[in-house]
Ligand SMILES: Cc1cc2nc3c(=O)[nH]c(=O)nc-3n(C[C@H](O)[C@H](O)[C@H](O)COP(=O)(O)OP(=O)(O)OC[C@H]3O[C@@H](n4cnc5c(N)ncnc54)[C@H](O)[C@@H]3O)c2cc1C
Ligand SMILES: Cc1cc2nc3c(=O)[nH]c(=O)nc-3n(C[C@H](O)[C@H](O)[C@H](O)COP(=O)(O)O)c2cc1C
């Protein structure tokens with residue numbers, strides 16, 4: 059159980075939930091959240107948006123019953139968190155890294171960017187964000203990071219520069235990630251993609267979240283959610 | 294006094310709480326939560342003779358109080374299971390139950406032969422998986438085919454055989470009796486109910502395999518009734534399951550005739566469920582002066 063510190067409506071159907079938490083988490087990991095008894099039955103996987111000083115934040119989009127129930131939480135409420143789960147993005151010393159996100163997939167990239175800057179304050183981050191419409195989240199990123207390139211209503215994948223030495227962390231709609239993974243393979247860039255699948259257990263026990271890879275089936279919750287771009291088999 | 298210690302066939306379980314096949318991997322996935330040696334037993338994910346990569350498309354979908362799954366018995370095959378996972382499982386101090394599925398009798402027999410060289414607690418013979426195209430559940434629908442596979446497996450296996458029944462059977466009592474008559478050492482029930490969900494936008498089944506298997510609290514009352522009916526008609530021990538999420542549910546299954554109970558879907562709701570159920574059963578026995586939980590089996 060964790061205590062809710064805040065749950066603010068950001069815009070449209072997007073909310074930012076802050077909870078009290080003191081544990082170790084890595085960028086790109088997620089928690090299974092629930093604030094209900096048995097309806098819906100399963101907990102909901104949500105990525106770490108930010109984590110600092112005993113405060114863990116989740117940025118989520120209301121799309122159904124579970125996220126709708128999350129959106130009704132208010133300060134002081136209790137929420138159940140299981141996790142952190144998953145492998146997360148790798149903590150690379152390498153100086154230049156590109157983060158590419160679309161839609162609610164930008165959520166894990168905020169903490170990834172902050173962590174990458176923390177372990178190497180001199181690094182260069184290139185951040186590409188795709189939105190369907192103008193969003194206050196653009197400013198949230200621009201206040202935190204320097205090179206933020208935003209595309210509204212178009213295709214962000216075309217703006218990314220793919221070079222052999224590029225390292226790209228991506229999360230977003232499947233079509234976007236597939237494109238980045240393909241471009242990565244063509245150019246020799248290294249892509250780490252955070253895959254989204256329906257999950258039941260979150261710990262690797264049920265095989266409900268299988269991702270097809272060139273190395274056989276992998277469990278998105280446990281072996282992922284972050285996979286190498288050239289490993290994932292799409293479609 | 295060890296109020297929860299139970300005998301099941303000739304095995305001693307430290308408590309009657311077992312985790313169900315397909316919801317607990319090969320025993321190591323919940324290590325961050327508790328030591329699996331605290332459990333009465335662990336059922337492995339269903340193993341087949343040959344490797345299976347499982348079903349394509351969506352594999353899980355929720356319904357009110359229930360979970361539909363269409364995993365399709367994804368597993369590494371018996372030989373790889375023995376090399377890569379059974380040793381790991383063996384290190385856990387609990388009864389290891391290996392769940393074995395198959396498409397043909399020959400596959401079951403070959404799998405049993407390979408497992409004869411291994412140390413394990415029990416075999417759970419899965420004749421009831423609704424998520425594979427042919428075989429699987431087919432053996433669990435008709436009493437004569439269930440009897441045939443049970444007797445043939447009994448002939449080759451040196452291990453005790455617990456046959457896992459399908460709630461989709463034509464007649465659950467007939468099939469239970471047929472398995473007992475064919476030499477089954479125990480029965481477990483129920484596997485998932487064949488069920489369906491439709492994507493009304495795409496106008497197609499949510500699942501590529503069309504139908505899926507329903508588990509969770511939604512099935513509990515029916516599963517309980519089936520356990521009780523089977524209990525009244527066989528004399529071999531029963532492991533009951535289907536929607537157990539609390540210790541009270543477990544007591545109901547025990548009273549209906551289960552010597553041990555299995556917890557499946559509830560592991561996903563709260564990973565600590567099995568431990569909470571064990572604690573609840575312990576307190577229940579203490580508070581009600583029950584010397585051993587077995588005293589409650591089939592009191593209904
Ligand atoms: C590792 C991981 C991290 C995630 N991080 C975030 C995050 O930071 N912020 C956020 O808003 N969302 C995130 N998601 C997605 C989020 O888990 C789903 O949107 C949520 O579970 C939907 O629950 P619901 O009850 O509101 O909707 P439901 O009623 O369950 O579903 C609404 C719609 O979403 C689809 N859906 C449900 N679950 C998933 C899923 N896991 N993947 C794809 N489609 C699904 C359903 O088919 C349906 O069309 C993440 C998912 C994963 C796997
Ligand atoms: C995701 C999932 C996978 C399963 N895989 C298997 C399996 O491999 N073999 C088997 O005999 N039963 C399998 N089952 C069925 C369970 O072991 C159990 O019989 C059923 O879910 C009913 O119990 P429950 O309501 O407590 O989950 C599976 C169930 C689920 C939910």
Ligand code: FES
Nearest residue numbers: 258260262265279
């Ligand atoms: S959600 Fe169960 S294995 Fe990934």
